[in-house]
């Protein structure tokens with residue numbers, strides 16, 4: 001059993017962020033842990049604008065001085081939404097295992113419109129996209145699935161591999177056992193797409209690449225130490241060769257998408273997948289909130 005990690009409670013959040021200024025100070029600290037630098041040219045010798053809190057001036061990239069606030073270059077820029085409201089929505093999204101819908105955010109936050117909540121949640125999801133990707137190592141499980149459509153509850157042996165279904169979207173994922181997960185939406189579930197996903201995300205030095213018996217993975221055998229489970233023969237676990245970990249991730253993702261979001265369009269599916277991936281990969285990170293803010 002994985003040990004439980006304490007994550008910021010609502011009470012702790014309230015104490016940490018009593019005001020918009022507290023949020024701005026927190027953002028500045030996390031954005032520039034070694035000192036403020038110019039978002040435009042990267043210069044570190046910037047001047048504090050005393051009359052305007054959380055504003056600085058850079059004289060390196062402009063003769064008149066380039067003025068910027070703590071929000072410049074972040075997802076919080078150019079909105080009328082208070083930073084504290086952004087922070088509250090982010091906290092809400094991070095502590096909900098299955099995610100929280102824009103409708104829910106809209107009701108809880110009392111925004112003027114649903115569109116505001118939708119805009120915020122999409123921008124936050126975009127900020128949660130993994131920017132520090134490294135190839136997976138150790139024991140890695142790879143599996144593919146369809147989101148939506150008719151076969152969402154089907155097991156691998158009943159999947160119509162490679163066949164396009166109306167209203168269902170192909171997703172492939174790889175997970176390092178006891179480690180991180182990478183999931184990606186595919187335009188089509190083809191052998192080529194699955195193989196190039198594996199080559200891009202999984203190191204050839206893995207001790208084991210575990211998949212189901214889908215033939216697309218078989219030709220990777222020369223490149224990887226590959227083992228596959230025989231789902232069709234009801235042999236799901238043969239020693240270390242199983243895909244239970246990635247199937248656990250699919251289960252959280254699908255329950256979230258079906259239960260919380262009901263219906264997700266193909267256009268936005270990658271953002272939801274990124275959100276679930278972020279939560280999964282930071283499940284043991286007690287400071288997941290700071291990690292999210294650094295990506296914003």
Ligand SMILES: [Zn+2]
Nearest residue numbers: 038041058061
């Ligand atoms: Zn500059």
